Amino acid sequence: MFKEYQHLRIPGPTPVSPEVQRAMDRTILGHRSGAFSEIFAQTCEKAKYVFQTKEDVFILASTGTGALEAAVANVVEPNDKVLVLVTGVFGERFVKIAKAYGANVMTLKFDLGTTAKPETVKEVLQQNPDIKAVFLTHCETSTAVVNPVEKIGNIVKDTDALLIVDSVSALVGMDLKMDDWDVDIAVTASHKAIGLPPGLALVCVSQKAWKVIEKHKGPKFYFDLLAYRKKIKDRTTPYTGPVSLVYGLSKSLDLIKEEGLENGFKRHQLIRDMVRAAVKALNLELFVQEEEAASCTVTAIKGNNQLDVEQLRKILREDYKVEVAGGQQDLKGKIFRIGHLGYIHPLDILTTISALEMALKQIGYPISLGAGIKAAEEVWCNDKNIG
Template sequence: MTGFKCLAVPGPTNMPFEVRQAMDVALEDHRAPDFPDFTIPLLNDVKKIFRTETGHAIIFPGSGTGGWESAIANTLNAGDKVLTSSFGQFSWLWVDMCSRFGLDVHNVEVEWGRGVPLGAYREALEKDTNHEIKAVLVCHNETATGVTSSVKAVRELLDDLKHPALLFVDGVSSVGSLEFRMDDWGVDVAVSGSQKGFMLPTGLAIVGVSQKAMEQKKQATLPVCFFDFGDMIKMNAQGYFPYTPPVTLLRGLRASVDMLLDEGLDNVAHRHNRLAEGVRRAVTAWGLNNCAQEAQWHSDTVTAIKMNEGQDANAVIQTAYHDYKVSLGAGLSVLNGKVFRIGHLGWLNETMVLQALGGVELAMRKVGVAFEAGSGVGAAIDFYTETAASNKMAAE
């Protein structure tokens, strides 16, 4: 089949040509005398993406999962109590990792489609007068259900109760796309990866670490080696790494960070919000439902679309892929067959979103889902037309 594949999964995302070109370079000496001229400004600029001035930006070879592990292994002791919540595949996997590390996990199970349970968190923290809870985990954007939770609200809760627990945030599908304010929200470890908002291939765990987390690290006894924050910070200060860094990906990261900062992080967030709203209008026009149960949780980076009773989401995904070259995200775990996901993050514009929506319509028509052809695409076009001025303003 001729033509481009349409990559509409929530990561990996589309890679900008600038990023690809930046990585089309000969391999380099990572111990060269001038290597720090490249790495020190890069690490400083990655801090800007996390919006931290006081924290560190740390880049490990790895993926988001490695970032999760780094948060736990650097700051906690076996048996430490952690407050967590699971409301989708990724929030659940991080909780599972906490158990595998021998932590005492106090997990609040939440219906998939809802966000971080602020009430239950308050209750657990209020009861914890001896401050046994050492860390509170938040999945900022649950990619499996398209749910964004308020990190700020969790910070306010901790502050209100004067609770000293560390705040760990999974920002894998939010950092570099949605509003993310590490310092303002008092995030102690913010975890991201290269293949979503950073618009790169998979291969980097990109982590923001606060001074408070580094203080806590002094008392931490879980084994940590490859993901040691201390080793990394020490070597990074001179512009080097404790082991061979993935320099080619770092070259790509330089280009992607430049693109994000040139666009401006507020504009990036605005663009994602506008593109996402077009998708949401399409979902409503098709007569389908957003898996995120309330507007407060609607994610601007991914929409999980719930099919109606008797409709098979996997048939839509398979047909979109095989017949129309459109990759949609599958429903994970209990949502398999029930939802398909459209990723709308990274290097993306209106027409790319419309391509994905058009592909969904073609696939739904082919598998016999009843809807009016063009209704979703039309609703998105109407919205993008109505809001074209706001987009232009944001870009200026």
């Protein structure tokens, strides 16, 4: 009866709303047909809203890492000096990709669970005026921190460097003002706060970045952004577009517009605050201490000697049908992560917290049943000015 039943609370893929699911069921159109071009062009146009930009937004048939590679492969030439701000696994991924493309990579590593420090970035840029690009992870999914994109944008804009932002697990869940914050390339993916299945990525490029890209030499084809720019004028993609995901994206962007980006951000923040309050009330420790540094799309929680996080995850999954993420790499076994982005209502996080209470009880962790819910509900009540 409940084989397919689940509460998917990982930081992507995320649940798909029934509206988006049905939109994707539309009969497949030829990717070069006029009927599809119409849908495609409208969707690209609607995507500008979520990047808060007047620049074109490009649709790639790939998942997020493909879009990260696009950001590197169109900018970086062998021996180019680039600066990667590393706050976790996805910062490291930028390092790996940049190295794969022959970059001379400088890294600034920040303690896991903390954010990149703008002032340090400023110093490094001053000392290295030849840095071609700064790579920043907006939400570092592996640690659940949100990096200060605006502040770093403010610094990078006065240099020749491009600011390249991985907003895969942040965009739509947290504020990103492509234009106002002087971001040069921002990328995201379909299966995060946008609420589609995986397989589609979005890339947005500033005028400053285009100047670099136009001069760029180096191996690239599928992810060659100039090819996408050329074809978007004809309301199409250079290669076959992911037709059914575009249908879904079109609908998803309508739903996001209807809610309003700002309201969506507030919803994500409320849910984060509910999770954090519940976590504390259940005698658990948050991995990201600082409120400001805590992502609104994912929360990381520490294990301890009474709490085997992998055992907890197994119980949550098998006995309560709640799927949460574990730690990655160095954090494996040390934390677990609750994703709360995209098509998620505050009620859904209460369900997760209930399951968490039961599972903690089940492994003998010292908690009071109901304590997490009480704390989370109080946050919601305050938010609604109740009581």
